[in-house]
Amino acid sequence: MRKIQGIKVILYIGLFVSFTAQGQSVLAPLNQDYYHKVERLEIKSGRLSNQVHSNIRPFERSAIIDMVAQFDSSKNQKISKVDQWNIQYLKNDNWEYLADGTVPSVSYKKPILKYIYRKKADFLSAHTRDYDIHVSPILNLGGGTDMVSGANSESQFINTRGVEIRGSLNNKLGFYTMFTENQATTPDYIRTYARGQRGFPYLGFTKVVGDDSLTMKTDYIMAMGYIVFRPIKNLSLQFGHDKTFIGSGIRSMIISDFSAPYLNLKANAKIGRMQYLFMVAQMNDLQVERPATSKVTVPPKFMAFHHLNFNITKNFNLGLFENVFFGPRESGFDMNYLNPIIFYRFVEGFLGSSDNALVGVDMKLNFFKTASLYGQFVLDEFNLTENKKKGWWAKKYAAQLGLRYIDVLTVKNLDLQIEGNLARPYTYSHLATVSNAINYNVPVAHPLGSNFAEFISILRYQPFGKLNLRVTYMNAVKGMDGADGFNWGGDIKKVNGENRPKDYDNFIGQGYRNNIRLLDFNASFMLVHNLFIDASYMNRTSTLSKGSESLFKAAIRWNIADNYQLF
Numbered sequence: 001m002r003k004i005q006g007i008k009v010i011l012y013i014g015l016f017v018s019f020t021a022q023g024q025s026v027l028a029p030l031n032q033d034y035y036h037k038v039e040r041l042e043i044k045s046g047r048l049s050n051q052v053h054s055n056i057r058p059f060e061r062s063a064i065i066d067m068v069a070q071f072d073s074s075k076n077q078k079i080s081k082v083d084q085w086n087i088q089y090l091k092n093d094n095w096e097y098l099a100d101g102t103v104p105s106v107s108y109k110k111p112i113l114k115y116i117y118r119k120k121a122d123f124l125s126a127h128t129r130d131y132d133i134h135v136s137p138i139l140n141l142g143g144g145t146d147m148v149s150g151a152n153s154e155s156q157f158i159n160t161r162g163v164e165i166r167g168s169l170n171n172k173l174g175f176y177t178m179f180t181e182n183q184a185t186t187p188d189y190i191r192t193y194a195r196g197q198r199g200f201p202y203l204g205f206t207k208v209v210g211d212d213s214l215t216m217k218t219d220y221i222m223a224m225g226y227i228v229f230r231p232i233k234n235l236s237l238q239f240g241h242d243k244t245f246i247g248s249g250i251r252s253m254i255i256s257d258f259s260a261p262y263l264n265l266k267a268n269a270k271i272g273r274m275q276y277l278f279m280v281a282q283m284n285d286l287q288v289e290r291p292a293t294s295k296v297t298v299p300p301k302f303m304a305f306h307h308l309n310f311n312i313t314k315n316f317n318l319g320l321f322e323n324v325f326f327g328p329r330e331s332g333f334d335m336n337y338l339n340p341i342i343f344y345r346f347v348e349g350f351l352g353s354s355d356n357a358l359v360g361v362d363m364k365l366n367f368f369k370t371a372s373l374y375g376q377f378v379l380d381e382f383n384l385t386e387n388k389k390k391g392w393w394a395k396k397y398a399a400q401l402g403l404r405y406i407d408v409l410t411v412k413n414l415d416l417q418i419e420g421n422l423a424r425p426y427t428y429s430h431l432a433t434v435s436n437a438i439n440y441n442v443p444v445a446h447p448l449g450s451n452f453a454e455f456i457s458i459l460r461y462q463p464f465g466k467l468n469l470r471v472t473y474m475n476a477v478k479g480m481d482g483a484d485g486f487n488w489g490g491d492i493k494k495v496n497g498e499n500r501p502k503d504y505d506n507f508i509g510q511g512y513r514n515n516i517r518l519l520d521f522n523a524s525f526m527l528v529h530n531l532f533i534d535a536s537y538m539n540r541t542s543t544l545s546k547g548s549e550s551l552f553k554a555a556i557r558w559n560i561a562d563n564y565q566l567f
Contacts, residue, residue: 025063025236027058027059027061030243034561038054047366049066049067050270051270053317055246055248061094064090068091088105092529095120096127121134122134131167135164137164137558138164139160139556140555141158141556142557144156144554146187159182159184160180163179164176173229174229177224178222178224180223186217188549199440204220204261204284206218223241223261224261225240236266237265237267238264238265241264243261244279247400248364248374249374251447252400253360253398254321254445255445258444259283263281264282275309276308282302283303285299300327300328301325301326301328304323315366315367316363317364321359321361323358324357324358325434326355354432359379362377363375373402375399375400377397378427379396380427381396389504391504393489398421398445402420404417405417418457420454421446421454425489425506426451426496428449428450428492438492449492451478451489452478453509454476456474459471466526468524474516474519478516480511481494486499486501488501490511519538519540520539522535522562524562532557532558532562533556534554536553539551
């Protein structure tokens with residue numbers, strides 16, 4: 001039977017609309033350290049930005065410039081030299097959206113061979129009335145040592161080369177693409193995770209050289225690309241492969257960047273203090289076994305997502321969301337989920353389906369121009385009668401509460417972020433592989449899946465513009481399945497109705513209790529724009545590994561984010 005390709009239909013409609021599109025903006029790639037600079041400025045400004053709703057990532061580059069311009073225009077700001085440096089850094093990185101009068105400040109006086117690095121942020125660039133193009137190389141070359149107690153130390157390396165291209169045509173159709181070719185070793189704790197999940201964090205298809213599961217040297221390609229256009233002033237449409245991160249935290253209990261890039265269509269509307277995001281995505285269900293010689297592609301699974309958030313006051317933002325994971329029907333993609341403004345729970349009941357619907361809220365409150373309190377709550381199942389009973393297995397929810405405190409104890413540019421996260425057993429799991437919150441065998445939300453409680457904190461210090469110091473501490477309790485064969489609710493890949501030992505008296509950490517502690521020190525120095533020298537030391541202990549692991553790394557990194565491997 002011929003499959004209905006719903007996402008393609010919308011793409012064709014969008015391309016037709018784009019002929020009358022207005023000015024648009026591509027997105028700044030997901031980067032925790034980069035985005036912290038933006039959120040720090042928002043806190044110091046004393047009001048939430050209507051341009052950058054920081055609980056929806058990635059941010060539009062033009063919106064970053066709008067927010068920075070608003071910050072600059074305020075006469076009440078007392079900012080440090082480092083903040084001034086960060087503002088200029090953001091202007092340099094998004095220079096095409098600056099007013100003409102400020103463009104010279106982002107240029108080099110003597111470009112290389114007249115054309116290379118005319119702008120501080122771009123290896124090559126061209127900016128005319130008809131087109132805008134930016135080309136930059138991507139490089140990450142590094143090495144180190146991984147030492148596990150009771151075992152010999154292992155050398156580590158990363159070898160990444162690639163290119164990033166972004167721009168626009170006639171100020172109507174924007175585009176972004178990046179491609180990297182990579183070889184890397186795998187630290188012991190990531191090897192353990194990859195064997196258990198049969199998938200790699202942050203990555204999609206990854207080859208293990210020589211099928212050697214002991215050392216797991218990997219060889220993989222990473223690529224993302226999308227087009228974006230704005231049919232009307234307050235609405236942008238985007239189609240392609242990328243990632244989305246929902247929330248203001250270190251983690252997201254809703255959607256994070258932990259899994260592989262996926263095909264998606266987004267509609268993002270901003271009206272005054274309100275932002276509304278609609279997204280449909282096609283992910284990959286690797287849990288379906290396929291013969292090694294099969295020519296059948298990886299089966300798809302789908303996600304549909306709504307998020308509506310308001311800046312209710314100048315310092316308080318509240319968001320509501322709903323998320324549905326579902327599989328293909330006999331006719332292909334279910335067109336019902338393409339309705340961007342309907343309550344999905346109604347659609348699910350209307351269809352008589354068993355799709356996995358999640359709902360919840362997120363919030364952020366900035367205060368005293370020094371702090372931001374944020375949180376999330378995800379409800380995966382609700383039954384009023386059963387919820388009153390102690391530890392009902394389907395009392396499934398996840399929650400987050402965090403605080404970002406800048407200029408700690410009046411020390412300029414010393415910032416602390418602390419965060420608590422938890423998810424009850426069986427949260428995010430469902431009745432089938434197509435409806436659990438898994439993409440390419442890796443959780444879509446929190447790295448630990450479910451049946452865990454976690455405390456995580458990051459202390460950042462920027463003594464001067466080019467130097468960033470970061471200390472991360474994580475302490476988590478994770479309930480895992482043991483040799484008894486029972487499903488204790490920590491593995492969201494498993495069907496939650498099978499091998500469940502009990503219906504009541506379930507609690508976080510049940511099953512095989514794994515205590516994880518991680519301490520990470522990182523120093524990063526920027527030589528020139530987006531060219532960094534990194535050095536780091538991480539120590540990790542867990543009950544599962546029955547020992548301690550120490551990882552030393554040093555690298556040179558160019559136009560690519562530092563990858564947080566914190567789990």
